[in-house]
């Protein structure tokens with residue numbers, strides 16, 4: 001069996017350090033915020049090449065507070081993509097601003113800068129590009145549009161720890177950036193976690209208050225805040241893991257290279273990395289027509305796959321009130337129908353990635369043979385139009 005992700009293998013490789021870090025927090029009895037959180041904030045902001053990090057309880061909270069710090073609320077519009085995890089859009093809705101969708105570039109699965117200006121209105125306040133799958137959005141044109149229209153840019157970097165755009169890390173590209181440390185993310189806690197990273201001291205100060213009941217100091221609540229604090233245990237574990245993030249990222253990139261080579265000549269489309277991108281392969285998503293047949297065939301060989309994401313947000317029942325219809329965002333809709341995520345984690349061995357590729361090739365070969373048989377039997381036109 002080849003799992004989609006293997007968190008156990010990673011824990012095994014760092015067990016002693018993690019157990020030591022957990023012990024340290026338990027001894028300190030400082031369970032929420034405190035020294036471990038402050039150190040992790042400094043270390044992670046540093047890693048991103050940014051000045052301030054504010055640890056919070058989830059990536060969703062990071063997005064929510066970034067929007068609030070920018071004073072975004074009712075009557076405002078925030079531009080993002082429908083092809084993302086639902087949290088990006090939910091965070092906008094939490095502030096009672098209106099999400100406005102822009103379709104993706106089919107090559108990178110990230111916001112298509114050429115379509116942004118048509119979506120801008122006098123109410124638009126911010127753009128949230130999502131660095132989906134670990135591939136950075138094309139930031140220069142986005143930042144240029146934002147500058148010309150006086151908009152903020154908040155990166156949704158929940159899937160893109162360590163990804164780079166023209167040599168600069170995500171987290172340092174926009175006005176603020178939001179990370180998730182959900183266990184399955186490239187830098188994952190053993191529980192929940194998130195962070196806002198920003199170069200802007202005033203945003204940092206506001207977010208620091210908002211995550212802890214809006215208090216300037218204890219019991220002096222100057223803002224209506226939230227209980228969005230990061231736990232010290234998670235921070236201590238994340239500090240250990242941050243030390244390995246670069247090595248793990250390189251291992252993901254090597255695994256992606258092995259897939260690229262092994263799938264050469266297959267009918268599926270492999271993911272591409274733009275010239276300016278350091279892709280960190282949170283997800284290695286191929287595109288295939290007839291996805292469910294591929295998925296079943298791989299499953300029958302013990303290969304677990306995922307779909308990120310099967311329904312674009314504008315077509316989810318929960319967001320029907322936004323009033324979007326099918327075919328509004330053709331690239332997002334086509335991606336939702338075609339993407340299939342292959343097993344991807346730093347510990348994926350060459351033997352495992354080869355088995356995945358072999359299972360996929362064998363399925364395509366079998367489909368080809370079945371097609372030839374149908375043609376011979378006169379049941380199908382001779383033109384080979386792809387599997388099934």
Ligand SMILES: *Cc1c(COP(=O)(O)O)cnc(C)c1O
Pocket residue numbers: 058059060061084085087088130156158159179180181182192193194
């Ligand atoms: C995971 C994720 C989030 C939310 O992070 P949580 O920590 O799960 O709240 C937001 N946006 C994207 C693109 C994500 O993948």
